[in-house]
Amino acid sequence: DAGVTQSPTHLIKTRGQHVTLRCSPISGHKSVSWYQQVLGQGPQFIFQYYEKEERGRGNFPDRFSARQFPNYSSELNVNALLLGDSALYLCASSLTPPQGAQYFGPGTRLTVT
Amino acid sequence: AQSVTQPDIHITVSEGASLELRCNYSYGATPYLFWYVQSPGQGLQLLLKYFSGDTLVQGIKGFEAEFKRSQSSFNLRKPSVHWSDAAEYFCAVGGAGGTSYGKLTFGQGTILTVHP
Numbered sequence: 001d002a003g004v005t006q007s008p009t010h011l012i013k014t015r016g017q018h019v020t021l022r023c024s025p026i027s028g029h030k031s032v033s034w035y036q037q038v039l040g041q042g043p044q045f046i047f048q049y050y051e052k053e054e055r056g057r058g059n060f061p062d063r064f065s066a067r068q069f070p071n072y073s074s075e076l077n078v079n080a081l082l083l084g085d086s087a088l089y090l091c092a093s094s095l096t097p098p099q100g101a102q103y104f105g106p107g108t109r110l111t112v113t
Numbered sequence: 114a115q116s117v118t119q120p121d122i123h124i125t126v127s128e129g130a131s132l133e134l135r136c137n138y139s140y141g142a143t144p145y146l147f148w149y150v151q152s153p154g155q156g157l158q159l160l161l162k163y164f165s166g167d168t169l170v171q172g173i174k175g176f177e178a179e180f181k182r183s184q185s186s187f188n189l190r191k192p193s194v195h196w197s198d199a200a201e202y203f204c205a206v207g208g209a210g211g212t213s214y215g216k217l218t219f220g221q222g223t224i225l226t227v228h229p
Contacts, residue, residue, distance in 0.1 A: 004156075033215055042117075042203050042219030043157070056214035090156055098215040099145045099164055099207060104157040 002027065004093050004105035012111045013081050021076045021108045025093030031055075032074040033102055034066055035090040043090055049074055050097050078110075086112045115140045115206050119220035126194050127228045134189040134223050136204030145207030146187045147217065148178055150200045157203065163187065174198070199227045 005024045013019050025032050031050040035043035048056035049068035063079045072093075078085055088109050092102035116139045126132055138144055145164055149157040161172025168180040178189045187204060201222045208216040 031215060033217070035217075042205075042222050043217070045216040045218070048215035050215065056208070056216050058216065088154075092157075092217075094215065101147065101159055101162045102215075102217060103159060104149070106156040109154075 004091055004103055006089075006091050006105040006108050008108060009106070010109045010111075012113060014113055015081055015083060017081050018077065018079050019081060019110060021078075021089050021091075021110070022073065023076070023091030023093075023105060024073045025091075026095075026103055029093035029095050029103075030072050031094040031097040031100070032068055032072065033092045033094070034074070034076045035092065035104075036060075037088040037090055037107070039087070046076070048097065055097070081112045083112050086110060115144075115208055115216075115218045117204050117206050117218055117220035119202075119204055119223050121223050122221065123224045123226070125226040125228060128196050129193050132189075132191045132194045132198070132225070134202050134204075134225070136187045136189065136220060137185050138187060138204070138206045139185065140206050140208075144187075146178075146180060147205045147207065148172065148176070148187075148189050149203045149205060149219075151203065151222075152200045160189070160202075194225075194227055196227045196229060199225055201225070 033048040034046040037043040045058035047066045052068045068074045088107040092104045094100040118137045148160040204220045205217040
């Protein structure tokens with residue numbers, strides 16, 4: 001069975017630009033969560049979606065937004081990029097939120113110059 | 114608010130030696146607890162999880178963890194470490210209510226180095 005997939009793998013953007021990251025969950029999983037992992041730190045929770053509705057939100061500015069599609073895939077959008085947005089962005093899917101185990105994809109490495 | 118502390122930033126062990134990675138959590142209700150492993154530049158792989166029931170949890174790759182409510186701890190153990198276990202290990206606690214729905218709060222991680 002395919003795991004969580006994310007695209008693109010790597011991305012380089014300039015300050016002020018906008019970026020869209022994509023995630024496909026494990027087949028049958030209806031919940032997707034997004035995390036930001038800055039080098040040397042643990043992942044930080046950004047959003048959680050279940051059945052196409054936002055169910056949880058972390059402490060991130062409004063420049064960050066997300067949505068979930070009818071096929072349960074998800075997009076994370078970040079506007080007006082800052083240097084501090086450079087990080088590994090991880091997507092995770094879960095079968096039974098909120099207590100279900102979350103299975104992570106390989107991540108998208110975003111570099112903002 | 115939920116939080117996780119991993120007191121050891123870096124641990125070095127010899128191959129074949131036993132391992133214990135420490136994790137302390139803060140959470141207002143019965144916690145959902147997880148251990149993940151991350152190799153450099155990779156995503157996180159789930160090692161094991163605790164939801165309820167037996168406080169000693171078995172995971173993949175020969176790892177186990179013990180939930181101790183009185184100590185707010187969920188330490189990860191392995192009786193004999195292999196060189197391939199070298200990686201960074203994260204403990205996480207899961208949330209269930211309000212804006213914490215589905216939120217995993219991670220510790221800072223423990224980097225494990227294995228000497229031959």
